[in-house]
Amino acid sequence: MTLARRTLTSGSFSITVIASTSYTDTQLAVTDTGEITVTGPLGLTDETVKTFVAYKEAWIGARLQHLVNVAAGTQSADGPCPSCYVTAGSLHTDLCDLARCAFTGLQRSGCGHFTDRCRTPWTGRLPGEAECHEYGFYARLGSSGWEPCPADHPDAMPDFNRLYTECRWDAQAQRMRLISD
Incomplete structure (x- = not known):
């Protein structure tokens, strides 16, 4: 494709x-x-x-x-999770494909833990979205595929690929941190 x-x-x-x-x-x-x-x-x-x-x-x-x-x-x-429909502050359902593992920060459906201890709450935003905004990670679809752009570009969206490339999951803080931090 x-x-x-x-x-x-x-x-x-x-x-x-x-x-x-x-x-x-x-x-x-x-x-x-x-x-x-x-x-x-x-x-x-x-x-x-x-x-x-x-x-x-x-x-x-x-x-x-x-x-x-x-x-x-x-x-x-602050709306409901678009996948499992829980409200902000509630834990994602077990089968939610947006939920992240509290230990790894990766998609919970493939983490292998399957315990309540690895469940995370829906914050009202997509996992990693807050960090993309904080770190200025935005991308838009250009003529050759996705390319970085400023936040105020009309086609800007959070750049989750860059987030997972340049950051690591901090299990204690429950958020992505820049590798240089």
Whole structure:
């Protein structure tokens, strides 16, 4: 799958292609009215469709959250977890795919501990989002894929890849810390 961002004009509307696969000619796009679409030929494999749907949901969620934060002038929404729907301050459910292990900071569903001691609460923000804001880690989808950008760029989103590259989990503080700290 290649990631690209280009605007196409068709009749009276334009779409921005966010992702595409060259071997299936499949596209994930957003119209100028904000509608998100996945298009492609019949007979797509289930795996390809699942990948695009998962990417679509993650992109929409992250983008909308960023726009809400920018509009409100705040970095916190304090809404329920978008995966398990617990309220801020409550522990994630056992099967929540956003929950992080309290010991490793990695996704809890694959940590292997499966005890209540490794459960973490939903803070109202995506895991690592606060640290991305604190450290100034932002990225946007450019013509060659994800690239760093300033927080005030209109397409800026928290750069979780950079966070996990340049930081390590501090189990005592329950947060990501810069490796240099």
